[in-house]
Amino acid sequence: MLATTTFAVSNSNPPNPAHKNSSPHPPFSSNSRQAHIVSLNRRGLLASLSIALTPFLASPQIENPTHYADFISLPVSEARGLFQMPPVRLTNRYFLVRAGESEYESLGIINTNPVAKTSVDNGLSEKGKKQTVRAALDLKSMGACEGNCWIWPSITQRAYQAAEIIAAVNGVNRSHIVPEYSFLDARGLGAYEGKKLDSISEVYASDSLSPNIKPPPIDDGTPNESVQDVFVRVTQLMSILETQYSEDTVVIVSPDSDNLSVLQAGLVGLELRRQVFCEDAYLAYRSRFQARRSQVHRC
Incomplete structure (x- = not known):
């Protein structure tokens, strides 16, 4: 059973390399968009998650190729390669995939140490x-x-395995799997490393107060990252992808859902604490996970 949710749309058509003349998606009103945004919950901690992200605005069109003044005079914040959240536009189409349950998750244990x-x-x-x-x-x-x-997976074992499965099912050559070594790491949870998954609700409670609160530290090498730390990482990742590709499709494979939920909030320009960390989200996602583990969120 699939759950489909729209959380961000634009009046422009997403660039699709395979279908240049594909029919446009009907625009949604701002009221409709807000209703969908409010309905989003926290993280599908264990759920396998796919999210499609379409460009917010079309790429600039130069009617007269001999005159580049207007294009060059774009504000610095809109210049390609200087990626900011929320973006003025996205030049690529993105699908965000949360890797399936890991061995540690099957045991109910938190494991975020990058070692x-x-x-x-x-x-x-x-x-x-x-x-x-x-x-x-x-x-x-x-x-x-x-x-x-x-396909851009985290080098984390479960994310890379997920990327190989996605490539095999979708007929993608393995040369198009590009491992990402740090920006897509699972969020480091510090002293919660090795504890029961249920205890992560305590981290989420702190997140709801401020995106700058870090989990307690630990001396085993596990980072203790705040939501803002994750936000910086995913922004850097998007900057690389938006610079390296143009009008391509990129499948981002994350080992956890924190990266994806923070990225969603950043792309639509929502305040991290308010949007990503709602009060009862942990219990809501736990309930949804027990009911169905395959979800699709489209925009």
Whole structure:
């Protein structure tokens, strides 16, 4: 069973390399958009998640190619390569995928230490592999990789395994899997490392107060990252992708949902604490996870 939610739309058509003349998506009113935004919950902590992001504004059109003055005189904040949140426009189409359940998650244990991120013990559980296959099929049904796409997974074992499954299901050459080494790491939860997953509700309670509150530190090398720290990382990632590609499709594969929820809020320009960290979100997502583990959120 699939849950479809629109959280950001534009009046422009998303660039689709495979279908240059595809029919435009009907624009939504601001009231409709706000209703959808409010309905979004926190993080699907264990759910396999796919999110499609379309450009906010069309790329600038130069009617007379011999006159570049207007294009060059764009404000500095709109210049390509100087990516800011929220973006003036996105030049690529993005699908955000949360890797399926990991071995540690199947045991109910928090594992965010980057030292172990490439360990086979940090890979997908059998249930997680099935979740990822469902997400890959969802991407295929949406035509995400028709005509090709780039898959950017975290180098974390479970995220890279998910990327390989997505590539196999969608007929993408493995040369188009580009491992990302740091910006997509799971959020470091400091002293909560090794604790039960249920205890993460305490972190979320702090997040609801301020995006700058860090989890308590620990001396085993696990970072203790605030929401703002994650925001900086995902902004840097988007800056690289928007500079490196143009009118391409990029599938971002994250080992956890914190990266994705923070990225969503940043892209639509919402205040992190208010939008991403609602009061009862942990329980809501836990309930949704028990009911169904494959979700698709489209825009």
